[in-house]
Every structure is written in C-alpha cells, then in structure tokens.
Amino acid sequence: MxxxxxxxxxxxxxxxxxxxxxxxxxxxxxxxxxxxxxxxxxxxxxxxxxxxxxxxxxxxxxxxxxxxxxxxxxxxxxxxxxxxxxxxxxxxxxxxxxxxxxxxxxxxxxxxxxxxxxxxxxxxxxxxxxxxxxxxxxxxxxxxxxxxxxxxxxxxxxxxxxxxxxxxxxAHEYTEANLAFAQTVEPENTALQQRLIYTRRQRAAGQPTVPSSLAEEKATNPFLRCDEPAVMAAVSEKTGAQLTSPEAVFTALRQWKDNFRSS
Missing domain, CATH: 3.60.15.10 (Ribonuclease Z/Hydroxyacylglutathione hydrolase-like)
Incomplete structure (x- = not known):
C-alpha cells in the first residue's frame, strides 16, 4: 500500500x-x-x-x-x-x-x-x-x-x-519540571517514573525532550488524567475537598501547579 x-x-x-x-x-x-x-x-x-x-x-x-x-x-x-x-x-x-x-x-x-x-x-x-x-x-x-x-x-x-x-x-522545554510535579501528584505511576528518569538523561545530554506522543501524555501527564482515581484522590487531598468532577480536579490541579516549587 x-x-x-x-x-x-x-x-x-x-x-x-x-x-x-x-x-x-x-x-x-x-x-x-x-x-x-x-x-x-x-x-x-x-x-x-x-x-x-x-x-x-x-x-x-x-x-x-x-x-x-x-x-x-x-x-x-x-x-x-x-x-x-x-x-x-x-x-x-x-x-x-x-x-x-x-x-x-x-x-x-x-x-x-x-x-x-x-x-x-x-x-x-x-x-x-x-x-x-x-x-x-x-x-x-x-x-x-x-x-x-x-x-x-x-x-x-x-x-x-x-x-x-x-x-x-x-513550544517550550518544560518537561523535566512538569514531570517532577506530576510525580508529586502520582508517585506510584511507573510509566511516569520511567519517563522522568529518561527525561533527566536526555537533558543531561543536552537533548530536547520534545516531541512526545499523545499516548505518552495520556499515560503520564496529570492534566490529561483528571478522571483517574489516583489523580482525583491526590487533588482532593491537596484541596481538602472531595472533588468528583474531572473539570474541578483540573482547575485545582492547575492552581496547585502554579504554586509548586520542586525541592
């Protein structure tokens, strides 16, 4: 073909x-x-x-x-x-x-x-x-x-x-910092753990981490995972409110990221 x-x-x-x-x-x-x-x-x-x-x-x-x-x-x-x-x-x-x-x-x-x-x-x-x-x-x-x-x-x-x-x-090389935040949200996500390790190797070698695939984003990007139980639970715990709507989870997650400082 x-x-x-x-x-x-x-x-x-x-x-x-x-x-x-x-x-x-x-x-x-x-x-x-x-x-x-x-x-x-x-x-x-x-x-x-x-x-x-x-x-x-x-x-x-x-x-x-x-x-x-x-x-x-x-x-x-x-x-x-x-x-x-x-x-x-x-x-x-x-x-x-x-x-x-x-x-x-x-x-x-x-x-x-x-x-x-x-x-x-x-x-x-x-x-x-x-x-x-x-x-x-x-x-x-x-x-x-x-x-x-x-x-x-x-x-x-x-x-x-x-x-x-x-x-x-x-349009930006923000991947390592983004994944550090994502790991705070989903510390048990093994795909995320592996991606962060690989990303740090890429950056240490001076290589870009972009492009990615949408499949990779769906597996590791918390902003595309606001309907996942682990993400919903983490954001609910952070806010002190039981959030059940993915949109509400997203809104609180974006606010969390705005104030996030990695250690």
Missing part, C-alpha cells in the same frame, strides 16, 4: 527554553515556520537546511511566539496565519478554528480551537503532528494567561481525543 512520505520537522531552539518548528515539505525544499519568537535562529536554520519558507503559523499572541514575524517578512514575502481573535502584528491571514489551510507541497493543515492559555489560542494538526504552542506541554499544560480553566480543560480534552500516535510539538 502506498504511504505518503513523512514530513521532517526541524527543531529550532530560541531564547532559553522556546522551540520554533520548521515543517519541511516531503515534495520540495520548502518549510512552514511555527511560532517564530525571534528571526535569527530561523534564518540560520533555513540556510543550514537549504530550505525556503512557505508560510508562518502562529498559535497565539505572546511575544516569544511572534517576535520574529516582522524580521522574517523583511526577508520573505510569505503569508502569516494566526488566530483571528488576537491582535498580532504581521498576521496576513486571520483564521478560525475549523479552518483548513492548503499550502502547495504540504498535506492539509487543520486549525484547532485550543483556547485557555490565551482566549484565542489555536493549534495546527498536519500529518498526525500537533503544533500546540502553550496549550499542551510534555508532561504539563499552559498557565491561564487570559483564558479560563473550563476553556483550557475543554481544549485539552479535545486534544486527548486525537489518535495515540499523534506527535506533540509544544
């Missing part, structure tokens, strides 16, 4: 812990740029890989995801897609959740509503690869910076419904 070629994805580190993603076409020497917080590392990566940019995809308005748009537009005349409900300088194609982006040389790009970190946050799904900005992290999720807990919970549940094989390309 014929299979579509896999799209290579290039990791472009930026600032201290950001990741910018270059999605390379399987058909031509072009790339989609996801969340360019700064331009210089993108320009260098494009030159090193001998790629020409095709378009820019923005998940939300924060500067560490948008700061490179203007400089990149000085070099390349390409469209910039971003959420219609957020004010982002340089966006030429405001888009809605449910939109389908078609770019020559690339599979269809599905736009998902993943508000909560910011109210208008969107994510992009292409070739079973999820580019989710600051909504879902490896081992965690984004803070509430303008959005609401019910909104973010709904977004995470929608992402959880994607196939287990989905690759998760988040």
């Amino acid at each position: 014929f299979q579509e070629p896999v799209l290579p994805v290039h990791t472009v580190p930026a600032f201290t812990d950001n990741y910018i993603w270059l999605i390379e076409s399987a058909q031509c020497r072009q790339a989609l740029i996801v969340d360019p917080g700064e331009a210089e590392p993108v320009l260098t990566a494009l030159q090193d890989a001998q790629l020409t940019p095709n378009a820019i995809l923005i998940t939300h308005h924060h500067a560490d995801h948008t700061g490179g748009i203007e400089a990149l537009n000085h070099h390349y005349d390409i469209p910039v897609y971003g959420p219609h409900s957020e004010q982002i300088k340089g966006v030429t194609h405001p888009i809605f959740a449910g939109c389908l982006i078609q770019r020559d040389g690339f599979p269809p790009i599905y736009v998902l509503d993943t508000g909560g970190h910011t109210p208008g946050h969107i994510s992009y799904l292409i070739d079973q690869k999820l580019f989710c900005g600051d909504t879902l992290f490896a081992g965690g999720c984004g803070r509430l910076l303008g959005g609401t807990a019910p909104q973010l919970f709904a977004s995470l549940m929608a992402l959880k419904s994607l196939p287990d094989s989905t690759r998760v390309y988040c």
Whole structure:
C-alpha cells in the first residue's frame, strides 16, 4: 500500500527554553515556520537546511511566539496565519478554528480551537503532528494567561481525543519540571517514573525532550488524567475537598501547579 512520505520537522531552539518548528515539505525544499519568537535562529536554520519558507503559523499572541514575524517578512514575502481573535502584528491571514489551510507541497493543515492559555489560542494538526504552542506541554499544560480553566480543560480534552500516535510539538522545554510535579501528584505511576528518569538523561545530554506522543501524555501527564482515581484522590487531598468532577480536579490541579516549587 502506498504511504505518503513523512514530513521532517526541524527543531529550532530560541531564547532559553522556546522551540520554533520548521515543517519541511516531503515534495520540495520548502518549510512552514511555527511560532517564530525571534528571526535569527530561523534564518540560520533555513540556510543550514537549504530550505525556503512557505508560510508562518502562529498559535497565539505572546511575544516569544511572534517576535520574529516582522524580521522574517523583511526577508520573505510569505503569508502569516494566526488566530483571528488576537491582535498580532504581521498576521496576513486571520483564521478560525475549523479552518483548513492548503499550502502547495504540504498535506492539509487543520486549525484547532485550543483556547485557555490565551482566549484565542489555536493549534495546527498536519500529518498526525500537533503544533500546540502553550496549550499542551510534555508532561504539563499552559498557565491561564487570559483564558479560563473550563476553556483550557475543554481544549485539552479535545486534544486527548486525537489518535495515540499523534506527535506533540509544544513550544517550550518544560518537561523535566512538569514531570517532577506530576510525580508529586502520582508517585506510584511507573510509566511516569520511567519517563522522568529518561527525561533527566536526555537533558543531561543536552537533548530536547520534545516531541512526545499523545499516548505518552495520556499515560503520564496529570492534566490529561483528571478522571483517574489516583489523580482525583491526590487533588482532593491537596484541596481538602472531595472533588468528583474531572473539570474541578483540573482547575485545582492547575492552581496547585502554579504554586509548586520542586525541592
């Protein structure tokens, strides 16, 4: 059976812990740029890989995801897609959740509503690869910076419904700290214990821990496990209230993480 070629994805580190993603076409020497917080590392990566940019995809308005748009537009005349409900300088194609982006040389790009970190946050799904900005992290999720807990919970549940094989390309290297918190919540989770050990080895070797798989997140990320008895019990004990709703568990869990300091 014929299979579509896999799209290579290039990791472009930026600032201290950001990741910018270059999605390379399987058909031509072009790339989609996801969340360019700064331009210089993108320009260098494009030159090193001998790629020409095709378009820019923005998940939300924060500067560490948008700061490179203007400089990149000085070099390349390409469209910039971003959420219609957020004010982002340089966006030429405001888009809605449910939109389908078609770019020559690339599979269809599905736009998902993943508000909560910011109210208008969107994510992009292409070739079973999820580019989710600051909504879902490896081992965690984004803070509430303008959005609401019910909104973010709904977004995470929608992402959880994607196939287990989905690759998760988040925008920050927060995995080790996220898993340290997760282990506080679920100390008996053996999959989590093993993932934390492996993650610490990766970081000690200077390797990125992203992307992860959605199956891995479902097994170890407490924010996708708010219906699990162990998570519900831990959060109920922390709050001193018997929480039975996964959304209520999520809300309290996010507050717990906001104040968490690892030892």
